[in-house]
Amino acid sequence: RSVNTKIVIIGCGISGISAAHRLVKAGFNDVRILEATSRSGGRIKTGRLGNKIVEIGANWIHGPCEENPVFCLARQYRLLDPEALTPENQAMDIGGHPPWTPNFFGSSGGKLNAEDIYPAQQMFLELLNESSEFQGQKGEPWSCVGDFIRSEVQQRAEEQWKDIDATSRSLRLCVISNMLKVECCVNGAHSMDEVSLGAFGLYKTLPGNDCTFPGGYEGLIKNLMSELPSGLVTYNRPVRCVHWNNTEERGNPVMVECDDGERIAADHVICTVPLGYLRKHHSTLFHPPLPLHKLCSVQRLGFGTNNKIFVEFDAPWWDADCEIIYLVWEDEDAMVDEVPDVQRSWIKKLFGFTVLKPTERYGHVLCGWIAGHESEYMETLSEQEVTQAVTQLVRRFTGNPTVTPKRVFRSQWFHDPWTCGSYTHPGKGCSEQDLDNMMEPLPSKGSQSQPLQVLFAGEATHPCYFSTVHGAVLTGWREADRLISHYSSVRPFELRKS
Ligand code: 6YU
Numbered sequence: 001r002s003v004n005t006k007i008v009i010i011g012c013g014i015s016g017i018s019a020a021h022r023l024v025k026a027g028f029n030d031v032r033i034l035e036a037t038s039r040s041g042g043r044i045k046t047g048r049l050g051n052k053i054v055e056i057g058a059n060w061i062h063g064p065c066e067e068n069p070v071f072c073l074a075r076q077y078r079l080l081d082p083e084a085l086t087p088e089n090q091a092m093d094i095g096g097h098p099p100w101t102p103n104f105f106g107s108s109g110g111k112l113n114a115e116d117i118y119p120a121q122q123m124f125l126e127l128l129n130e131s132s133e134f135q136g137q138k139g140e141p142w143s144c145v146g147d148f149i150r151s152e153v154q155q156r157a158e159e160q161w162k163d164i165d166a167t168s169r170s171l172r173l174c175v176i177s178n179m180l181k182v183e184c185c186v187n188g189a190h191s192m193d194e195v196s197l198g199a200f201g202l203y204k205t206l207p208g209n210d211c212t213f214p215g216g217y218e219g220l221i222k223n224l225m226s227e228l229p230s231g232l233v234t235y236n237r238p239v240r241c242v243h244w245n246n247t248e249e250r251g252n253p254v255m256v257e258c259d260d261g262e263r264i265a266a267d268h269v270i271c272t273v274p275l276g277y278l279r280k281h282h283s284t285l286f287h288p289p290l291p292l293h294k295l296c297s298v299q300r301l302g303f304g305t306n307n308k309i310f311v312e313f314d315a316p317w318w319d320a321d322c323e324i325i326y327l328v329w330e331d332e333d334a335m336v337d338e339v340p341d342v343q344r345s346w347i348k349k350l351f352g353f354t355v356l357k358p359t360e361r362y363g364h365v366l367c368g369w370i371a372g373h374e375s376e377y378m379e380t381l382s383e384q385e386v387t388q389a390v391t392q393l394v395r396r397f398t399g400n401p402t403v404t405p406k407r408v409f410r411s412q413w414f415h416d417p418w419t420c421g422s423y424t425h426p427g428k429g430c431s432e433q434d435l436d437n438m439m440e441p442l443p444s445k446g447s448q449s450q451p452l453q454v455l456f457a458g459e460a461t462h463p464c465y466f467s468t469v470h471g472a473v474l475t476g477w478r479e480a481d482r483l484i485s486h487y488s489s490v491r492p493f494e495l496r497k498s
Pocket residue numbers: 010011012013014015016034035036037040041042043044056057058059060061062186187199200201202203237238239240272273274277306307308411413418419421422423425426457458459460466467468469470472
């Protein structure tokens with residue numbers, strides 16, 4: 001079925017591509033994507049560290065199972081290792097926490113004994129699971145996950161750890177600080193004090209043990225793009241303003257104004273810009289402005305920063321079977337996930353490293369993880385300054401003053417002008433309603449104007465898979481389906497003539 005309806009998609013990330021795919025397949029033949037940068041993929045971005053493939057953005061397929069569209073597409077395009085395809089891998093229910101083999105290092109230099117760490121990790125994981133159970137209850141008396149965890153650890157430590165010595169107890173509290181920093185990365189939040197306890201349970205996990213793309217996540221983008229008509233995407237074409245309820249252009253309710261002055265008339269616009277960009281530019285991006293309830297949700301939902309620092313070594317200083325390295329600061333028993341002086345001690349926010357596997361493919365490459373304002377400050381430093389800080393850090397924690405990285409490379413998502421951060425989390429005061437408001441098209445229900453002028457897709461608009469690639473794919477399909485079903489329910493004479 002071919003419908004000569006003009007549809008403009010803003011943004012060529014996975015959600016924009018998914019929407020275009022679905023619409024073109026359904027017979028819409030006037031679909032175009034306007035992309036601000038010179039590439040497709042957005043936050044799916046594969047780069048290189050020397051001759052090794054590294055993911056600058058999305059890393060894993062979270063929950064690779066039949067219900068996960070990214071897993072199904074990756075399988076269809078033959079982009080996965082055989083291990084990821086096994087029924088055992090798909091059936092594993094890891095609840096968002098892959099069972100990686102850890103190594104723990106302490107700030108006084110050297111490995112820590114895992115047995116000394118596990119009780120604290122165990123307690124933290126229990127509390128995280130409990131944090132999800134406040135869904136819809138506002139979380140009272142705690143407003144945020146950070147406060148809940150701190151107060152419960154204090155109470156439970158009194159009961160459960162009363163017989164251990166002060167040093168061991170202090171170490172366990174330092175481990176809690178480390179785990180809070182891990183969660184800041186997982187949630188893309190500055191601090192767990194900014195993540196709503198009442199809405200934490202909105203995020204849902206899928207079964208399956210997280211897997212990666214051996215040839216790079218961008219392989220998924222390449223395959224999807226090859227199935228779209230050529231010329232459908234216009235690159236280097238940032239959109240400046242979406243004029244909706246537009247009365248100037250006869251017949252077309254929306255006019256899209258680009259940075260270079262080009263004006264494009266459309267019947268429908270699907271906006272997929274990241275929440276970080278939307279928060280910063282909503283006042284100029286929409287005319288008339290976004291309705292107040294939508295704007296409040298844009299502000300209430302959280303969008304922080306999570307960055308990676310890749311570090312290559314000539315030889316490993318971790319165990320052969322180690323998959324994740326935690327760096328525990330032994331002076332942090334106050335259960336903190338923010339550093340007091342960002343400029344001097346930003347590196348303390350880096351919780352540790354994941355080990356790139358398999359070693360035959362990557363050599364000895366670690367991926368450091370750092371979230372929050374500390375991460376945003378790190379972005380302003382030169383690569384040399386970052387290298388120096390990481391070198392000092394590794395020397396301190398290994399107790400080896402000669403260990404030296406061979407290469408260092410970091411991401412800078414906060415200063416990316418088209419992303420302005422990493423991904424969405426439920427901010428303080430946020431509820432299910434905010435995600436509903438995010439996905440609500442313009443004009444709002446009940447308006448007399450032409451419906452579905454501006455639709456919203458992108459990870460921040462998925463009610464339970466926000467912050468993920470599969471969430472983004474599903475939102476692109478959802479908005480395409482909204483238009484497809486709209487046009488299958490309108491009578492032929494109502495369809496726009498070409
Ligand atoms: C996942 C993972 N992963 C790490 C890091 C990052 C992200 N994610 P896009 O931004 O892609 O596209 C928008 C386009 O719009 C873009 O091209 C812009 O240039 C363009 N644009 C902007 N303004 C414009 C304008 N004015 N005009 C024209 N164009 C414009 N997801 O599944 N696995 O391992 C990770 C990770 C460092 C930065 C991730 C991961 C998130 C995904 O990358 C992201 O959701 C999608 O790619 C977004 O696609 P899109 O199309 O929406 O936007 C409670 C609780 C919660 C717990 N949450 C935990 C979940 C775990 C999340 N984990 C993520 C972790 C990592 C490591």
